[in-house]
Amino acid sequence: MVERLYPLCRSITGDGVRATLEIVGEYIPLKVHEVPTGTQVLDWTVPREWNIRDAYIADATGRRVVDFRASSLHVLGYSVPVSATMPLAELRAHLHTLPDHPAWVPYRTNYYQPEWGFCLAQETLDALPDGEYEVCVDSTLTDGHLTYAEHVVPGQVADEVIVSCHVCHPSLANDNLAGIAVATFLARALAERTPYYTYRFIFAPGTIGAITWLARNAERIDRVKHGLVLACAGDRGHLTYKQSRRGDAEIDRVMRHVLAASERPHRVAEFTPYGYDERQFCSPGFDLGVGSLTRTPYAGYPEYHTSADNLDFVSPEAMADTLAVCREAFAVLDRDRRYLNLSPYGEPQLGRRGLYDSLGGRSDAKQAQMAMLWVLNFSDGEHSLLDVAERSGLPFDTVADAAGALHGAGLIKA
Amino acid sequence: MVERLYPLCRSITGDGVRATLEIVGEYIPLKVHEVPTGTQVLDWTVPREWNIRDAYIADATGRRVVDFRASSLHVLGYSVPVSATMPLAELRAHLHTLPDHPAWVPYRTNYYQPEWGFCLAQETLDALPDGEYEVCVDSTLTDGHLTYAEHVVPGQVADEVIVSCHVCHPSLANDNLAGIAVATFLARALAERTPYYTYRFIFAPGTIGAITWLARNAERIDRVKHGLVLACAGDRGHLTYKQSRRGDAEIDRVMRHVLAASERPHRVAEFTPYGYDERQFCSPGFDLGVGSLTRTPYAGYPEYHTSADNLDFVSPEAMADTLAVCREAFAVLDRDRRYLNLSPYGEPQLGRRGLYDSLGGRSDAKQAQMAMLWVLNFSDGEHSLLDVAERSGLPFDTVADAAGALHGAGLIKA
Amino acid sequence: MVERLYPLCRSITGDGVRATLEIVGEYIPLKVHEVPTGTQVLDWTVPREWNIRDAYIADATGRRVVDFRASSLHVLGYSVPVSATMPLAELRAHLHTLPDHPAWVPYRTNYYQPEWGFCLAQETLDALPDGEYEVCVDSTLTDGHLTYAEHVVPGQVADEVIVSCHVCHPSLANDNLAGIAVATFLARALAERTPYYTYRFIFAPGTIGAITWLARNAERIDRVKHGLVLACAGDRGHLTYKQSRRGDAEIDRVMRHVLAASERPHRVAEFTPYGYDERQFCSPGFDLGVGSLTRTPYAGYPEYHTSADNLDFVSPEAMADTLAVCREAFAVLDRDRRYLNLSPYGEPQLGRRGLYDSLGGRSDAKQAQMAMLWVLNFSDGEHSLLDVAERSGLPFDTVADAAGALHGAGLIKA
Structure with a gap:
């Protein structure tokens, strides 16, 4: 599943997200939501939809020295269309590299400003001779929709547990294809018998997606009793559970208990207002009992947000282990009274x-x-x-x- | 006092309890209560009264190989009458031993099912040749009474401190003749000058006795401000104070303070819902500030509930030390305001x-x-x-x- | 400033306090309050005013062997007038020494009983031959006033921070001329820009002065949000912050934070009901959020309340350091919301x-x-x-x- 999802170019809107949800939908039925550009969601506005067909930098001979077809990471997310020829010196202002990791391509976006750019390996850049280059970003940034999906495992009561994972990152395996995969198989496992709680799985782009979901589910929030944000679920590091803002929410106590009882090496971290979509679920107005489970946490490994977060970086065993802990935790949560x-x-x-x-x-x-x-x-x-x-x-x-x-x-x- | 009490065959009802209370009554005046069989007490019913005159297993020659007259432990508590001859193979189902301590006789009861049985040393059993044995339990199980007693040291106020110890165990010195003795001398010491609180000493059979007392004193419960259950008060181990269910009741704080200030080696344990009659006083509906003081606690020594809990197992010094701590604690409790x-x-x-x-x-x-x-x-x-x-x-x-x-x-x- | 204040003979009333406040008033404007003898202040009464012109013990040759002019410490505070000749044996009952520190003169007072006495070095006493001595205390103890002063740094809001230091000790440098100096320069620093809170500096005699201030400012107390008592602010020891009675008052949290963040070696002490005027501000009826900052605390150094607490005992660097911590703490307190x-x-x-x-x-x-x-x-x-x-x-x-x-x-x- 992770292998199939890997090549797709995802962003906070666009067809990459739709293709991703289509694949997830082969495993569990999804209800897909399309929210029009311009919709007011809490303090934000749904942005224009971004799609991209091609992007490259070609040298004077026409050879593509940086090619979107090789990796979706090569283009700055939300790049506006461009078609031009310019000297390398001028082009440099639009190029992003990782000097400390010269072989890796960084992941960069700029959703809310009209820019374009390319990401490439430092060593690729270093090998480029001076001269004129053709740059092409064949993208569209138009009124359209923001796409997210839900899957519900009905329970005995209407009170809900939400499981959320972001689906907006392009070709990064751990962040967050592993999270998507663990969430999918967790949903299937929960459906084996009717659980006590109703479990709602949310597959949405980061930040704006969670904000959109919250804005459109205002009347449901009171029913959300517990929740878990899944991210970075597949690397070989130990598990980290980041507590909800409350710190003593039932999900916090359950996760601490299960991780300690399982005798897995692990870390329990305090809530911080950055990371993944727990930022939104735990904003002070909502203050939901939503924690976040990762293996190595947010920005905690050098491969984070680079081309090195590839299929080799994640392992089936690690994903299975994350899944197992989720199942153990929800088995406790579901029976706790x-x-x-x-x-x-x-x-x-x-x-x-x-x-x-x-x-x-x-x-x-x-x-x-x-x-x-x-x-x-x-x-x-x-x-x-x-x-x-x-x-x-x-x-x-x-x-x-x-x-x-x-x-x-x-x-x-x- | 412990020596005089030791041979008596006590149980949760019957003349052994009455004889025990008679001896205690020589030291401090007691008000004895008799509660008829069948009386509803909280969720329980006062059982039939059990008395026993004799019990034995005799071999074919008529020799008593197990004899109640030698120790009250030899008969299963609340054994129904039996008079029969049967082969050893059939008899075995009614015999209780301690294979790990072959020289010791276990203490066993079965209050609420119509059974009979004998307790004996494993080595006694091993020495029995196959063959026919005569078994005799000359007991009665009839409508009668449950017996318990109170002694009150009047104080300056009607608010009460209760001190409770169980009087239902047969020939076991530490559990609970030592507790009975410490309670008795504590009552005498408190009467030396009029204390602030009224101190009520309760000598009652375990579980059903405490439940009976609670059922018959519903209107008094609000006046019970503090309490202490005394048990296993005479062995040579360190003191253990088990806190009330509340954990921060005044008696808990006083006992922790006094034990720490006295620099005695000791242990303070959390409340657990098993042990002695603190189980009843600390049931959630009452939730009284009642802790439990022992030396080595409940089930914490191999001699527990065996014939090895005999007169040698307890020492006058240990009982005096337990008494001293009780006096120090009540001296603080009584002045604390x-x-x-x-x-x-x-x-x-x-x-x-x-x-x-x-x-x-x-x-x-x-x-x-x-x-x-x-x-x-x-x-x-x-x-x-x-x-x-x-x-x-x-x-x-x-x-x-x-x-x-x-x-x-x-x-x-x- | 400390050097100028050092020689003055201060007490809880009298011209020494007035002269002290006059010098402080050269640095910051003061409002001086005079409260008549006999005024009822909380549970106390303003005592008679004490002034002294001269005091000595002279030997038979007329030589002054103990002379108030050499040090204001030589006379017992609040000594009643005396003019007499008596043998050394009789005089001894009025002499105070420090046998453990034979070269030092102790500081002693007896405000509320009609006594007289002298303080001197043990070695001075040891050198006195038997014989007749003339003793003279040329003091007056008459209806007059208790004197204290205030300085206010106006803020943006009427809520107040009080800074209090005692001005009643005679020639003791650390206790409390250093505190007076730090308070004075702190007031000047706070006035550099308009602070959020209004800062009120109180220069008053210990105990009776704080009680008088509290009695006369009953309607203001609700506006006092935070406070600090400054004492022993100039010795070379580490800083000690003694928390308010509440222990979690904002000033407590600010001081703990600033001291920890500054990485200065320091100690944070629990509140105790003795020490300086935090005793009064933190009495249970007021229970103000007032802590106390010292270097080596109350009675924590051998020179405490002796002639060895002299100008050499304090250092400008130590006073500057105390001042710096006060400024850092108030910078946090003033912005905290x-x-x-x-x-x-x-x-x-x-x-x-x-x-x-x-x-x-x-x-x-x-x-x-x-x-x-x-x-x-x-x-x-x-x-x-x-x-x-x-x-x-x-x-x-x-x-x-x-x-x-x-x-x-x-x-x-x-």
Whole structure:
């Protein structure tokens, strides 16, 4: 999937995004939204749509020394059309390189100013003789649409968990084709049985896409109880969970718990107001319980936003590991509840309800019985099952199973 | 006292409890309560009363190979009557041993199911030849009563401190004859002068006894401000204080303070919903400020619930030490108050009230004067004397004495 | 300035205080207050005014062996007049020495009891032969006034910051001529541009002076938002900031931040109800956000309250350093605000407001841009700029500048 998505030239608008969503749609059904240029979205306006057919720099012999067909990174995102011939000295003002990594091509954009430009390897630039060059950017920047898509896994309740990943970056594998892939397979895994929450997956361009989604879903926001932004999900580094702005949102506690319990090496980071679309979900007016899961985080590796973030940079094992953690976390999140002990004065007599008998043949009977006592004692409307698991040191599943048994016996209510 | 109590066969009901309370009653006056079988108490029902005259396993020659007269532990608690002859193979299903400690006899009960059984040393069992054995349990399980007792040390106020210890275990010295003994002598010590609080000592069978007491004292619960469950009070291990469910109840703070100040090696444990009758007092509907003091805690030593918890396992010094800590803690608890500074704007002039003069001849005058400033500054209705002692680093008694002097001068009120 | 103030004989009342304030008044304009003896101030009464012309002990030859003219420390503060001849044995009851520091003269007072006495070096005393001595204290203790002064640096708002230093100690350089000097130059520095807050400097005798000020400014107290007591500001030790009683007052957070950011070795101490006039400002009825800045704190050096706290004991560099920290702290305090993001749903588009452009040419553009995102995200009415600086790890000034730019663009309001 990542290999198929890799060559496409994505940006915050245009046909590259549509082609990307079409491929994702082969794995999970998507509802695609098209929002017209000029639409007011929160403090922003949907920009004109950008499309590009070709772009190159050719030398005097007509040879393309920089060619968009070789990599979508070669053109500055949102370049306005240009067709001209100019000396190298004049052209340089439009060229972007990475002097520290002379073999790599940087990724650059300039969405909101009428510029054009090319990105290339420093060593390519160094090899160019002086002289006249033909430059061509065959792009269009016209009124059109911003495109994003949603996929919903219906749950038992209307309360939602959102999973968001940006789809606006061109040929960068880790950022964010890996995130798109993990989100897609996470959606399929969640649908295996009806979850408690409704899970909404959002595939949208960064910043303006999240802002557009927020603007068009104002009435839904109150139903969004938890969320996760997925990015940089495929490199070989350790996992990093960046907490929501609240820091103690349930998703924060669940992710911390699952990462610690899994004994994977990992890092938990405080919220910062830059990074990916958690910036928008966690802006102070919304302040949603939305964290962000990456492997090596935003701007944390030299290959970040360069041509070195290619298919070799990501691994199937790393993506599978990210997916596994997401599944573990949502398994906890989906079962976590606050219960109320309906018999809170003294311990209820478990024996006569068969809650001791039922455990007789099980090897983990003692742990299961302890879990019942913990759930009964802390089901005061304030403590969640995750609280009980953390306080008791018992596995979350044991605690949740105990709660299920007590609920079945009418001793607690949700 | 422990030696006299040791041979008695106690259970959650029956004459063993009555005989135990009779002996305790020789030390402190007790009010004994008899609650009829079938009485509804919270979620439970008072069970039938169990009494036992004799029990044994005899071999073909009539020799008693397991004999209740040798130790009350040999019979499974609440065994129904039986009189039969059966081969060893069939008898085994009713025998309980400790393979890991072949010389010890385990303590086992089965209060709420109609079973019978014997507890014996593994090495005794191993020495039994196959063949027919006569088994006899001469017990009665009939409508009767559950028995518990109270002793009250009247205080200056009706607010109560409860001290509870379970009296249902048969011949186990540390669990809980040591607790009974410490409680008894603590009650005598508190009566030496009229305490501030009213102290209520509860001698009741575990679980069902505490539940019965709670059920019959619903109107009193609001007056119970603090409490302590005493158990395993006599072994040679360090002290362990298990905090109340609240974790920051005044008794928790007092015990932590006193144990730390005393420089005894000790452990402070978080609340867990198993252990002794703090389970009931700290159930979420009551959530009383009741902690539990033991030496080695619940199930924390191999001798726990075996014949090795015998008179040698406990020491008078350990019991005296437990008693001393209880006295120190209650001395703090009983004097701890929140005062209100009646002259809170600037410092009041202590000199003209003779509060400097009065200190002139004392070697600890400087500390006493500091204590006055601390009490004045923090008597804002929110900080207790214990808060002041902890924050200032001054001894609690110095702080309490300063509060007394300031109260005498009319500068603070309770 | 310290050299000129040093010889004066100050006490809690009298002409020494007036002369001191006259010298301070040459640097900054002062409003001097005279409060009559007998005035009721909170729980206290303004005492009689004490003045002294001369005091000595002379031997049989008429030679002055202890002479007030040599040092104002030689006479017990508030000594009543005496003119007598007595044997050394009788005189000893009125003599105060420091046996552990035989060359030093102690500083002693007895404001509220009719006594007289002399302070002298132990070695001076040891050298005195037995015999008759003439003692003379030519003092007056009569109805008069308590004198204190204020200097105000007017700000943009009526909310006040108070800076207080005691002016009642005689010839002790560090305690508190250094504090008086730092306060004076701090006032001059603050006046260089109109500060946000109004800064009120209080030069008053210790304890009774602060109590008098508080009593006479009851209606002003609500406007006092922050404050600092300056004392022992000139010795060569590290800085110590003693927190207000609240512990989390804004002045506490500012001082902790500035001291930590400055990387000066320093200590932050908890509030204690003794020390200097923070005792009064932080009494529970007022509970003002007033901390105390010293170098080596109250009673923390052997020279404390002795003749060794002389001009050599303080250094201009140390006073300049204390002054610098005060200026840094007030620079933060004065700019610290809670803002409200007026565009809190998603990030506002900074680019179209020129907030990206305006940064283009600056080398710290990235940090400035980050600061804007931080200020926007945390301007929720709960977080101050100092909170943002601490959470982001960005310098306070960068954060405050970003807030200024955002305020200018109408994106946040105070």
